[in-house]
Structures are given as C-alpha cells and as structure tokens.
Amino acid sequence: MSQTPASGRAGERSTWTGWLRAHTLDAIPPEHLLPDTQPAYVASWIYVFGVLALTAFVVVCVSGLVIALKGPTWWQVSSRGHFVNSLHLWSVELFFFFMVVHLWGKFFMAAWRGRRALTWMTGAVTFLASIGTAFTGYLVQQNFDSQWISTQAKDGINATGIGAFWNVLDFGQMLLWHVALLPLAVSVLIVLHILLVRTSGVVPPIGVDLDGRVEGAAAKEAAP
Amino acid sequence: MSAGGDPLPLLAALAVSIEALVDLTGPGHYLDWRFIQISGANFAVIVLMLVVFALALFLPFPGGRKR
Numbered sequence: 001m002s003q004t005p006a007s008g009r010a011g012e013r014s015t016w017t018g019w020l021r022a023h024t025l026d027a028i029p030p031e032h033l034l035p036d037t038q039p040a041y042v043a044s045w046i047y048v049f050g051v052l053a054l055t056a057f058v059v060v061c062v063s064g065l066v067i068a069l070k071g072p073t074w075w076q077v078s079s080r081g082h083f084v085n086s087l088h089l090w091s092v093e094l095f096f097f098f099m100v101v102h103l104w105g106k107f108f109m110a111a112w113r114g115r116r117a118l119t120w121m122t123g124a125v126t127f128l129a130s131i132g133t134a135f136t137g138y139l140v141q142q143n144f145d146s147q148w149i150s151t152q153a154k155d156g157i158n159a160t161g162i163g164a165f166w167n168v169l170d171f172g173q174m175l176l177w178h179v180a181l182l183p184l185a186v187s188v189l190i191v192l193h194i195l196l197v198r199t200s201g202v203v204p205p206i207g208v209d210l211d212g213r214v215e216g217a218a219a220k221e222a223a224p
Numbered sequence: 225m226s227a228g229g230d231p232l233p234l235l236a237a238l239a240v241s242i243e244a245l246v247d248l249t250g251p252g253h254y255l256d257w258r259f260i261q262i263s264g265a266n267f268a269v270i271v272l273m274l275v276v277f278a279l280a281l282f283l284p285f286p287g288g289r290k291r
Binding site: 043044045046048049093097100101104105 | 269272273276277279280281283285287
C-alpha cells in the first residue's frame with residue numbers, strides 16, 4: 001500500500017482519523033500551539049506566574065510518583081524519603097502560591113474578555129480541583145497528623161451533607177482520589193486550559209490593543 | 225496569641241509570622257482578631273503573595289523595553 005501525500009483538507013475528511021487531524025489542525029494550528037513570539041505586553045512579570053504554577057505542578061507529579069513507588073515506610077523513615085516527601089509538600093505550596101498570584105493577575109485583568117470565558121472557567125475549576133487534591137493529600141500521609149485532620153474533616157464534610165458520598169475516613173477511597181482521580185482531572189484541565197490560552201492568545205491588559213499600544217492611539221495617529 | 229489589645233497588631237502579627245517561618249518544629253502560632261483566626265504561617269504566606277503580586281506589577285521585565 002502506497003502512501004499518498006496530503007493534497008488538501010477535503011480529502012482528509014473521508015476517514016475518522018483524517019477528519020480528526022483536519023479538525024485538530026483547524027482548531028489549534030501548530031503556529032498557535034508553539035508560537036515563536038508573544039505580543040509586547042507579555043513582557044511583564046505578572047504574565048510569568050501561569051508557567052511557574054505549571055512548573056511547580058510538574059515537580060508535584062514527579063515527586064508524587066516517586067513516593068507512590070517507594071511507599072509509606074520509605075517516606076516516613078528514611079532520610080531520602082523525608083526529602084522527597086518534603087519536596088512534594090513544598091512544590092504543592094509553590095503551586096498554590098503561583099496559582100493564586102496568577103489568579104489575582106488575571107482577575108484584575110478581566111482575563112475572560114475577548115471570548116476567553118472558557119479559559120477563565122477551566123482555570124477556576126482547576127483551582128477547585130487542586131484544592132480537593134491537596135486536601136486528600138493531607139488524609140493519606142499515614143501519620144497521626146492525617147488521622148487528626150480526617151476526623152476534623154469528617155465533621156466538616158458531614159455538615160455540608162455530602163458525607164455519604166465523600167467519606168474522608170475511608171483511607172482507600174481518599175488514596176485513590178489523591179493519586180489517581182483528582183491528579184488526572186487536574187492534568188486534563190491544565191492541558192485544556194493551556195490549549196485554550198494558545199488558541200485565544202494571551203489576554204492583553206485592559207486598555208491595550210493586541211500590538212501593545214493604548215487603544216485608540218492608532219486612530220489618533222492616523223487622524224489628520 | 226491574641227493581638228486584639230495590642231497597640232501595634234500588625235507588628236505583632238509580623239513577628240509571629242517570622243517566628244513561624246523560622247521555627248517549624250514547635251506547635252503552631254495563631255493570630256486572633258475578633259472572628260478572624262489564622263495561623264502565623266498562613267498569614268506570612270498571604271502577605272508574601274501580596275508582596276510578590278505588587279512586585280510583579282511594578283518591577284521592569286528584563287528586555288521588555290526592546291520589544
């Protein structure tokens with residue numbers, strides 16, 4: 001069977017793989033997915049915190065994978081286990097630190113402008129899912145701290161009325177939520193969030209156009 | 225710790241925050257203003273986030289003016 005070169009998008013849509021490829025390329029062109037340049041207004045420290053949060057999240061995942069592989073005896077007793085366990089905790093602290101500053105920056109920038117509502121919403125849901133992931137992490141430390149926190153959290157969760165579905169005293173359930181379901185949800189949401197940022201572009205500051213100039217300045221310059 | 229009657233509650237809060245940053249092995253220190261109760265460590269993190277946010281707005285970005 002010979003390979004035929006792609007000669008246009010129309011022919012590609014006769015198969016589901018071709019249809020998916022064409023739609024993906026239409027929705028997210030490679031030049032948008034991995035751009036060489038960014039608008040001038042992105043040259044500000046306030047635009048750095050999203051990628052800092054992403055970097056911290058990578059460290060969270062890698063350190064979490066290591067402590068999951070080695071087990072609780074290792075992370076509770078050995079010095080290397082203590083180190084990686086601490087790395088997991090402090091990368092989570094940094095993840096939330098950077099994510100909150102990112103959230104403040106985008107809130108005061110009204111980052112949902114310019115058909116970016118879905119980008120804002122995925123970011124907000126990621127924040128909520130991350131809180132759930134972090135809280136279940138407190139419950140699976142396998143020490144007295146996690147026992148204390150789980151009994152306190154049980155009363156709080158029962159007061160909300162969802163204690164029947166979310167049993168914080170069920171270690172197996174909380175462990176699976178912490179190491180499988182919630183990290184998967186956060187990862188998918190982050191990928192979606194980044195893809196939306198790439199397709200819509202980075203939001204400009206209020207009162208600045210896409211070229212980094214004050215809105216209306218070009219019209220004033222052009223006026224006789 | 226109760227900072228309600230302290231003439232300089234912010235300074236007291238700052239002192240507790242720094243102490244919390246340095247000594248992480250002892251029991252937690254808490255700040256208490258009427259209905260607000262927060263640990264010194266959490267208060268320090270929130271203050272630090274506000275400082276970093278303000279710095280991010282006002283500090284020049286390297287190479288930013290060349291663009």
